[in-house]
Amino acid sequence: MIEKEKLTETLFEAPPIEQQERMVEAILFASMEPVTVKEIIGRLPHGSEPEIALKNLKKKYESRGVNLVKVGDCWALRTAADLGFLMQKESVEVRKLSRAAVETLAIIAYHQPVTRAEIEEIRGVSVSRGTIDLLMDLDWIKLGRRRMSPGRPVTFAVTQNFLDHFGLESARDLPGLKELKSAGLLDSRPPPGSPELSDEKDAENDEQQTELFNCEDVK
Amino acid sequence: MIEKEKLTETLFEAPPIEQQERMVEAILFASMEPVTVKEIIGRLPHGSEPEIALKNLKKKYESRGVNLVKVGDCWALRTAADLGFLMQKESVEVRKLSRAAVETLAIIAYHQPVTRAEIEEIRGVSVSRGTIDLLMDLDWIKLGRRRMSPGRPVTFAVTQNFLDHFGLESARDLPGLKELKSAGLLDSRPPPGSPELSDEKDAENDEQQTELFNCEDVK
Amino acid sequence: MVVNSSDSDENLSSGMAPNEFISTDELIVDLDGFEGPLDLLLTLSRTQKLDLMQISILQLAEQYLEFVEKARSLRIELAADYLVMAAWLAYLKSRLLLPPDPDESGPTGEELAAHLAFQLERLQAMRDVAAKLMARDQLGRDFFARGFEEKVEKIRRINYQASLLDLIQAYARIRTKDEFRPFVMDRNDVYTLEQALERMRGLIGYSIGWIDISTFLPDGWTSSANRIRAATASTFAATLELAKSGDLELRQSDSFGPIQLRSKGSDG
Numbered sequence: 001m002i003e004k005e006k007l008t009e010t011l012f013e014a015p016p017i018e019q020q021e022r023m024v025e026a027i028l029f030a031s032m033e034p035v036t037v038k039e040i041i042g043r044l045p046h047g048s049e050p051e052i053a054l055k056n057l058k059k060k061y062e063s064r065g066v067n068l069v070k071v072g073d074c075w076a077l078r079t080a081a082d083l084g085f086l087m088q089k090e091s092v093e094v095r096k097l098s099r100a101a102v103e104t105l106a107i108i109a110y111h112q113p114v115t116r117a118e119i120e121e122i123r124g125v126s127v128s129r130g131t132i133d134l135l136m137d138l139d140w141i142k143l144g145r146r147r148m149s150p151g152r153p154v155t156f157a158v159t160q161n162f163l164d165h166f167g168l169e170s171a172r173d174l175p176g177l178k179e180l181k182s183a184g185l186l187d188s189r190p191p192p193g194s195p196e197l198s199d200e201k202d203a204e205n206d207e208q209q210t211e212l213f214n215c216e217d218v219k
Numbered sequence: 220m221i222e223k224e225k226l227t228e229t230l231f232e233a234p235p236i237e238q239q240e241r242m243v244e245a246i247l248f249a250s251m252e253p254v255t256v257k258e259i260i261g262r263l264p265h266g267s268e269p270e271i272a273l274k275n276l277k278k279k280y281e282s283r284g285v286n287l288v289k290v291g292d293c294w295a296l297r298t299a300a301d302l303g304f305l306m307q308k309e310s311v312e313v314r315k316l317s318r319a320a321v322e323t324l325a326i327i328a329y330h331q332p333v334t335r336a337e338i339e340e341i342r343g344v345s346v347s348r349g350t351i352d353l354l355m356d357l358d359w360i361k362l363g364r365r366r367m368s369p370g371r372p373v374t375f376a377v378t379q380n381f382l383d384h385f386g387l388e389s390a391r392d393l394p395g396l397k398e399l400k401s402a403g404l405l406d407s408r409p410p411p412g413s414p415e416l417s418d419e420k421d422a423e424n425d426e427q428q429t430e431l432f433n434c435e436d437v438k
Numbered sequence: 439m440v441v442n443s444s445d446s447d448e449n450l451s452s453g454m455a456p457n458e459f460i461s462t463d464e465l466i467v468d469l470d471g472f473e474g475p476l477d478l479l480l481t482l483s484r485t486q487k488l489d490l491m492q493i494s495i496l497q498l499a500e501q502y503l504e505f506v507e508k509a510r511s512l513r514i515e516l517a518a519d520y521l522v523m524a525a526w527l528a529y530l531k532s533r534l535l536l537p538p539d540p541d542e543s544g545p546t547g548e549e550l551a552a553h554l555a556f557q558l559e560r561l562q563a564m565r566d567v568a569a570k571l572m573a574r575d576q577l578g579r580d581f582f583a584r585g586f587e588e589k590v591e592k593i594r595r596i597n598y599q600a601s602l603l604d605l606i607q608a609y610a611r612i613r614t615k616d617e618f619r620p621f622v623m624d625r626n627d628v629y630t631l632e633q634a635l636e637r638m639r640g641l642i643g644y645s646i647g648w649i650d651i652s653t654f655l656p657d658g659w660t661s662s663a664n665r666i667r668a669a670t671a672s673t674f675a676a677t678l679e680l681a682k683s684g685d686l687e688l689r690q691s692d693s694f695g696p697i698q699l700r701s702k703g704s705d706g
Contacts, residue, residue, distance in 0.1 A: 025284030026298040026305055029248075030588035043305050065244030077584060079245040084580035086242055086262050090249045092578045100473060106568030122560060124476025125519070165577045175570040185563045191553050192545030249582035298588060307591045316600040318608070324600070325609035342612055357598055385602045394606060 014047030017056070024053040034074030034164055070169045072160045081167070101131050105140060109162070109174055110186060113144035113155035118188065132156075140165065233266030236275070243272040244296075253293030320350050324359060328381070328390055332363030332374030351375070359384065466509055469516075475523035478502070480558050490559045495551035496534050499527040530554070629659060629669040634676035642686055648698040651677060 014020070023044055028035060040050045054075055058068040066077050079087065097105070104127055107119050119127050135141040140162040144155035158171060168174065180186050233239070242263055247254060259269040273294055277287040280296070288297050298306065316324070323346055326338050338346050354360040359381040363374035377390055387393065465481070472478045482501045483493045506524040509516050533547030545553075575581050637656055651673060659669035677699050680686045690697050 022282075022284030022299065023302055023305055026302040027284075029285045029296065029584065030298050030306060032583045032587045043308070063241075065241030065246075066248045077248070078577070079249050079582040080241065081575035081581045083242055083245040084575070084582075086246055087249055087582050089262070090251070090578075090582050090585065094576065094579055097572075102568045102572055103473075103564060106564050106571055109571065110564065110567060122557075122564060123473065124557070124561065125474030166571060166574045167577070167581060168574075174567070175574070176567045180563055180567065183563070185560045189553070189556055192549040245582070249585045251585040306588055307593050311595050311597050313597045313599055316598045316604070320598075321600050321604050321608040322612055325605045326612065328605065329609050353598070385605065387602070393609075 014049070015045055017049075017052060020044065020048045020050065020053040021056055023048070024050050025057055028057075028068070028075060028077050031076070034071040034076035034160065036074050038073075040075070069167065071164045072170060074160060074164075076164065078167070097134075098131070100125075100128065101134055104131050105135055105158075105162075108135070108141050108156045109158045109171065110177060110180060111188075112157040112171065113147075114157075115147055115153040115155050117153060119156075233268070234264055236268070236271060239263060239267045239269065239272040240275055240279075242267070243269055244276060247276075247287070247294060247296050250295075253290045253295035255293050259294070317350070319344075319347065320353055323350050324354055324377075324381075327354075327360050327375045328377050328393055331376035331390060332366070333376075334366055334372040334374050336372060338375070463508070465505055466512065466514060469509070469514065475502075475520050476557060476561055478505070478520070479523075479554075480561055483558055490555070490562055493555065493558075495554055496531060498554075499531045499534075502527050503531070627662070627664045627668055629656065629665070629672045631672050631675050631679075634669070634672035635679060638673065638676045638680055639685075642680065642699075642701050645699075645701050648689065648700045651697045651699055 015023070024040055027040055027043055037050060037054075040054075041048070044050060054068070058070075061068045061077070065080055065083055067080050069076055069078050084091075100123075103123060104119055107122050108114055111118065111122070116127055116132075132141070138161075139159055141156050142159045144157040146152040147155055162168075163170065171177075177186075234242070243259060246259060246262055256269055256273070259273075260267070263269055273287070280287045284299055284302055285296050286299050288295055322342055323338055326341050327333055330337065330341070335346055335351070351360070357380075358378055360375050361378045363376040365371040366374055381387075382389065465478070472481070479498060479502060482505070483490060483498050485501070486493050486497065503524060506516065506520065530547060530550050534551060538546060577583060633656075638654060641654060652670070654673050654677075655666070655669045659665045674697070677686065677688060677697075681688050681699075684702055686699050686701055688697060688699050
């Protein structure tokens with residue numbers, strides 16, 4: 001069997017790009033959830049280049065009632081936002097989020113990865129367990145890696161599902177991110193008089209921000 | 220209300236047909252079930268002609284990975300029938316062939332064409348239907364010609380796929396018993412005086428072996 | 439960003455026009471609506487109708503302290519963090535108003551004020567982007583996913599494996615299994631004690647006088663050394679057995695000399 005598969009791999013060339021487009025289209029259409037490029041590759045015949053097919057499809061769907069959007073590492077077909085008014089039937093009642101939840105979500109999105117203590121410092125109040133739980137339940141936030149500071153606190157970051165829900169290609173595309181960053185409002189600036197801790201945090205934070213959403217990288 | 224609706228009908232023209240197509244496309248995409256024309260009409264702006272939009276869309280999707288299909292009175296977007304195979308996710312489990320299957324396969328390979336009764340005689344146990352089926356499924360054995368003996372029993376022989384899998388050019392490449400012995404693959408010491416089994420077998424199977432694999436031919 | 443003291447002085451000297459404030463009463467009624475002291479400060483700062491970067495922190499501190507005072511007079515119990523903030527703002531106020539004490543280390547009043555301004559600005563910025571975020575088109579409200587999932591069929595394929603060696607060994611196993619049998623000694627060259635006894639008993643009656651033991655060896659057991667050895671050993675063992683039972687006598691003239699035997703019943 002293995003032998004046969006190998007033969008298939010070498011004997012048959014990847015399908016023509018038009019055919020690959022059809023295949024990628026079918027895979028994306030069939031799924032409600034965004035599909036990773038890796039999964040697409042796994043389902044296409046060997047040697048296919050879904051990146052090209054995806055690029056072509058994105059263009060083809062640009063003016064249509066359904067658009068091809070990138071969500072993090074994934075791709076998904078979504079109805080065009082201007083046609084939302086037709087969809088009352090499909091629209092789901094989104095629970096109105098409390099001000100605390102909305103603010104906490106925004107802080108996590110713009111400052112990720114961010115610790116609970118940092119969220120509390122920014123908001124000036126403690127973050128209730130319920131708020132974090134709610135955002136976790138919505139699958140909008142997830143635990144990030146632990147911070148390398150005393151106590152090794154957990155951090156929070158936004159999820160792929162968050163990006164999907166708000167129609168963001170990546171966390172770099174968060175509205176106003178660039179302005180906030182250049183205004184220094186995303187810096188972790190500790191209160192004066194606590195220099196030792198702050199230095200360490202600053203250095204680390206810098207690294208993380210560069211990694212997660214370097215605005216300068218966005219073309 | 221009625222007054223207002225009438226006004227809307229007369230004051231606003233139906234959107235251009237391309238726009239109607241986008242709308243129908245989005246509705247069909249997002250609907251959980253196939254949608255009736257009536258429902259589409261109910262959701263489109265007044266004066267729209269979904270029949271035309273549907274016809275156009277059907278044509279546009281004809282060669283695509285997704286097709287617009289009519290299901291009774293309803294319309295739905297479905298992945299193209301020829302791409303159904305993409306909707307299967309294969310998981311491959313590697314399993315060792317059972318001893319019974321390996322032995323049966325070996326007998327068929329060495330003695331082909333061989334009847335089931337002969338396989339059973341050589342193995343000393345009956346051959347299960349499942350074993351033969353499995354080897355057939357694997358495309359390692361096939362039916363040979365019927366034996367010209369009472370009952371005209373079917374015979375089994377190995378396939379080209381078998382040869383490919385085991386890296387053999389022909390069944391003649393299978394090592395004979397003498398070679399197995401000299402290679403240390405047979406560690407039984409036949410009692411003194413008993414004739415070499417291979418010789419005996421050779422004589423017995425002469426006709427068949429000349430045709431299919433003469434051990435003496437092996438270089 | 440940095441709130442300098444001259445700014446503060448100016449604001450202080452110009453006094454606070456009461457109509458510019460949200461009334462403290464109004465704020466106290468809405469106390470439950472505030473998400474902590476920072477939120478309250480942010481709301482107070484808005485009454486200055488200035489860019490957050492230009493607000494007077496000193497003025498803000500005064501407003502806050504006034505708010506706390508009013509709450510106290512109304513016997514409204516404020517949460518601890520509001521009081522902590524009040525204490526800190528009172529301290530900040532004194533640092534901003536009094537000339538800096540050269541002996542005192544730590545951050546200056548201006549530094550502390552600047553940080554508070556930063557915090558307020560940052561919180562406001564977070565609120566602005568939170569609003570922007572929520573105003574975005576949202577999945578399930580403005581744009582929609584595929585209405586139903588087309589089932590992805592899970593196929594479990596079993597890849598059976600067998601190597602050529604497996605095949606050959608299986609064949610070898612079948613073809614050689616008949617050649618195995620339970621272990622038994624090959625007894626072709628063994629002349630048993632029982633056989634010797636039987637033969638001796640039959641012959642001894644006919645013997646007269648001393649006869650060499652070798653003459654009792656059976657026919658056909660003198661062809662090979664193995665057979666002679668086996669027959670001799672058993673015959674000798676048999677004569678010992680018969681001598682013990684008193685049927686015959688044995689004699690040997692010297693070491694390694696010929697062994698002779700005679701029937702006990704015979705005379706001589």
